[in-house]
Amino acid sequence: MYKWLLVYRYLRTRRIAAASVLSVTLGVATLVVVNAVMTGFATEMRQRIRGILSDVVVQGGGIDGFADVDRHLRLIDEAVGEYVEAMTPVIETFGLLSIDYLGQTQTFWVQIIGVDPVGKARVGEFAEHLVVQKGRVPSFEVPADLRAVERVFLEREGILGDLHRPSARLVPQLGLNGRSGVRTVHFERPRQGETEEFLDKNPFGDSGLDREATQQQKALLELDEDLAHADSMGLVLPYLIAAYRDPSSGRDKIVIPLGYPVRLVVPGSGRRPQPRFARFAVVDYFKSGMSEYDQRNCYVSIDDLRRIRGMGDRATAIQIKLKDYSKARLVVAKLRQLFPPGYYQVATWEELQGPLLAAVDTERRILTILLFLIIAVAGFGILAIFSLIVVEKTRDIGILKALGASDSGAQAIFLTYGLTLGALGSAIGTFLGLQIVWNIDRIERWMSTWTGHEIFDRNLYYFDQIPTVVEPATVCAVAIGATAIALLASVLPARRAARLRAIEAIRHEQ
Numbered sequence: 001m002y003k004w005l006l007v008y009r010y011l012r013t014r015r016i017a018a019a020s021v022l023s024v025t026l027g028v029a030t031l032v033v034v035n036a037v038m039t040g041f042a043t044e045m046r047q048r049i050r051g052i053l054s055d056v057v058v059q060g061g062g063i064d065g066f067a068d069v070d071r072h073l074r075l076i077d078e079a080v081g082e083y084v085e086a087m088t089p090v091i092e093t094f095g096l097l098s099i100d101y102l103g104q105t106q107t108f109w110v111q112i113i114g115v116d117p118v119g120k121a122r123v124g125e126f127a128e129h130l131v132v133q134k135g136r137v138p139s140f141e142v143p144a145d146l147r148a149v150e151r152v153f154l155e156r157e158g159i160l161g162d163l164h165r166p167s168a169r170l171v172p173q174l175g176l177n178g179r180s181g182v183r184t185v186h187f188e189r190p191r192q193g194e195t196e197e198f199l200d201k202n203p204f205g206d207s208g209l210d211r212e213a214t215q216q217q218k219a220l221l222e223l224d225e226d227l228a229h230a231d232s233m234g235l236v237l238p239y240l241i242a243a244y245r246d247p248s249s250g251r252d253k254i255v256i257p258l259g260y261p262v263r264l265v266v267p268g269s270g271r272r273p274q275p276r277f278a279r280f281a282v283v284d285y286f287k288s289g290m291s292e293y294d295q296r297n298c299y300v301s302i303d304d305l306r307r308i309r310g311m312g313d314r315a316t317a318i319q320i321k322l323k324d325y326s327k328a329r330l331v332v333a334k335l336r337q338l339f340p341p342g343y344y345q346v347a348t349w350e351e352l353q354g355p356l357l358a359a360v361d362t363e364r365r366i367l368t369i370l371l372f373l374i375i376a377v378a379g380f381g382i383l384a385i386f387s388l389i390v391v392e393k394t395r396d397i398g399i400l401k402a403l404g405a406s407d408s409g410a411q412a413i414f415l416t417y418g419l420t421l422g423a424l425g426s427a428i429g430t431f432l433g434l435q436i437v438w439n440i441d442r443i444e445r446w447m448s449t450w451t452g453h454e455i456f457d458r459n460l461y462y463f464d465q466i467p468t469v470v471e472p473a474t475v476c477a478v479a480i481g482a483t484a485i486a487l488l489a490s491v492l493p494a495r496r497a498a499r500l501r502a503i504e505a506i507r508h509e510q
Contacts, residue, residue, distance in 0.1 A: 003080050007020070020385055020486075023378035024425025025432065028482045031371045032433025036475050038364045040467035045360065048288050052124030052297075053349040054319035058333055058388065061343045063093045064269050065316030072318060080331045086293040086321045089315035097241070097298060099256060107243055111296045112266055114305030123321040128301075131239065131285040132258065140234035140280045140301040140388035142259075206388050235262060236299035258282055264298070269311045278308045278502055334421050346367030375482045379489040382421060386493035414494035422486025426479040434470065441465045 011343050058076070060066035076087060091114035098107045117138035127138045227323060244254040248280040256262075259449045260282045267273040306312065322328060328348045335346040350357060410484045436443060456466055 007462035015433065020382050020421045021428070023427040024375065024422060024482050025383055027371075027375035027378050028426050028429025028478055029436065030374060030431060031368070031478045032470075032475055033440075034371055035364075035478070036433075036437040036468045037411065038367065039471060039474070041470040042360050042364060043469050044318070044467040045290065048125075048290050049353055049356075050349050051128065052293055053352065055325055055328055056125040056320040056335070056346070056348055056441060057338060057352060058314055058318040058320070058335060059345040059347075061345075063267060063316065064311065065091065065314050066344075067314050069313055069315045069318070072315075075338060076318065076320065076335065080334050083322050083324065083327045083331050085321045086119070086122035087318055087320040088116055088123050088300065088410050090115055090120070090317045090319055091309075091314075092316050093266055093305075093309070095264055095298075098265070099260070099264040100243075101255070101500065109243045109275050109296075110238065110298045112264065112298050112300065112305065114300050114302035114304055117299075119226075120299075120319075123319045129286055130236065131286045131287050132234075134216065138284070140236070140283060140299075140304070142234045142283055145213045170393070194481055197364060202411040231301065232279065233280045233304045235264070235280035237282045238294050238297055239261070239285045240294045242282070244510035254285070256282060258284075264300075264308075266305070266309055269309045269314070276302075276308050276310075324425050351408060356440065372481070375485055378425070378482075379485040382418060382486050382489040383492065386466055387496070388491050389414075389493070408429050411498035412496040413498055414490050418490025418494075419483065419487045422483035426482045429482070430475060430479050434475070437468050437470060440468060 001207060054377050066072065073087060073089070076086065095110055095112040096107055097110045098105055100106075115126070117126070117140055121138055127136065128134060130138055133139070174336060237256060243252045245251070245256045246253050261279055263277065263279050264404070265275050265277055268276045280300065286299060287294055288297075302315070306314070320331070322331060332346055332351075339346060444455050448456075
């Protein structure tokens with residue numbers, strides 16, 4: 001009983017005990033907040049990557065992929081059909097996206113992905129990443145009102161039958177179509193006297209190309225005009241190409257509206273691929289929240305991309321969604337036996353994104369270890385404080401032993417004291433950390449206003465709010481670890497107090 005009484009009096013009367021509790025509290029709160037934010041970012045990233053890809057991917061070699069897609073789908077269904085919920089063929093290739101805007105032709109390197117929109121929505125979260133068609137059955141069909149807008153633009157600019165001639169200066173004005181509720185675009189001619197100089201160059205540059213190659217490309221351009229008809233092919237544009245964030249309002253503004261015509265240059269299929277040209281109309285925007293994909297991923301119909309590239313019934317990959325992702329390794333193992341590894345690659349989405357996921361996990365572990373050192377520093381503080389208390393209370397310890405206290409009793413006083421400090425600091429730190437996590441967006445906004453600097457740049461991360469995930473097991477591990485460090489820090493002072501002899505301790509203070 002006397003042990004708890006002495007511990008209670010030490011906690012009440014010694015201010016240095018409050019410093020020990022505060023150091024443990026800050027360490028635990030910091031670790032709880034950082035782990036929640038890091039876990040939130042990692043979880044959000046994993047969910048979005050998995051939604052963009054699929055559970056399992058069967059990839060063919062090269063940009064031409066493999067032929068007879070239906071046969072491949074049938075083989076997969078026969079081998080692992082009991083585990084498969086949905087699957088769809090995909091074509092992925094690189095290309096150039098060209099947009100005429102404000103008298104300038106802007107060209108972007110993009111990843112062009114040909115998909116069946118319904119099949120893609122079944123194997124991933126494709127529909128959830130669309131801005132206009134979000135939550136609906138996605139489609140690449142160009143609505144009638146957007147077709148009219150595009151045709152008027154093409155006729156005005158005189159490029160309905162000549163895709164390669166740059167248009168005159170464009171001044172887009174956003175409007176809202178009251179009938180359908182979709183955004184349309186209107187164009188004005190430049191004022192009289194304004195001129196723009198354009199150069200009619202090959203999109204890949206003229207350097208190193210002989211006259212024969214140039215003629216071949218012009219011939220291909222003429223052949224591609226029938227593919228680039230004015231009003232049938234829709235394209236989902238990367239959101240970060242179509243929009244920008246207005247710093248004054250903090251809101252996104254779309255500068256490439258629906259119906260806007262864009263041009264694509266893609267490599268043709270075959271042993272000697274030549275560039276193929278086609279025009280599309282923007283029907284939606286792809287916004288996953290990850291800048292790597294929102295700057296590069298252009299989605300078009302797989303049938304349109306096949307025709308443009310001359311691929312027949314080929315595909316570069318088959319994406320598979322499983323009924324139970326825990327069976328992914330089993331499915332991958334069976335598919336690797338079915339498809340030879342020299343030409344095919346069968347992998348889960350985690351294996352395809354292995355380096356990125358490994359880097360995030362490594363960063364999280366290293367940061368956790370570094371922050372845990374804060375609690376270790378608090379433990380050394382407790383060790384120093386307890387050592388001073390033992391020296392200061394040598395006479396009191398001697399009196400306790402003279403009155404009948406045992407060595408284990410004297411040792412238990414300081415062990416209980418250390419355990420109490422650690423438990424109290426861990427409890428307060430856990431509560432404080434969870435409160436910060438649950439109110440982190442309000443705290444971030446207040447700090448941004450107070451400092452005049454945006455703490456969490458939404459342009460950089462493209463999250464509407466700071467993602468956080470609280471893992472109860474991690475929070476408990478942090479609290480128990482901090483308490484254990486405080487307890488271990490009190491062991492040496494407690495053993496020293498236990499070794500003191502009563503008479504020598506009393507004589508030492510006289």
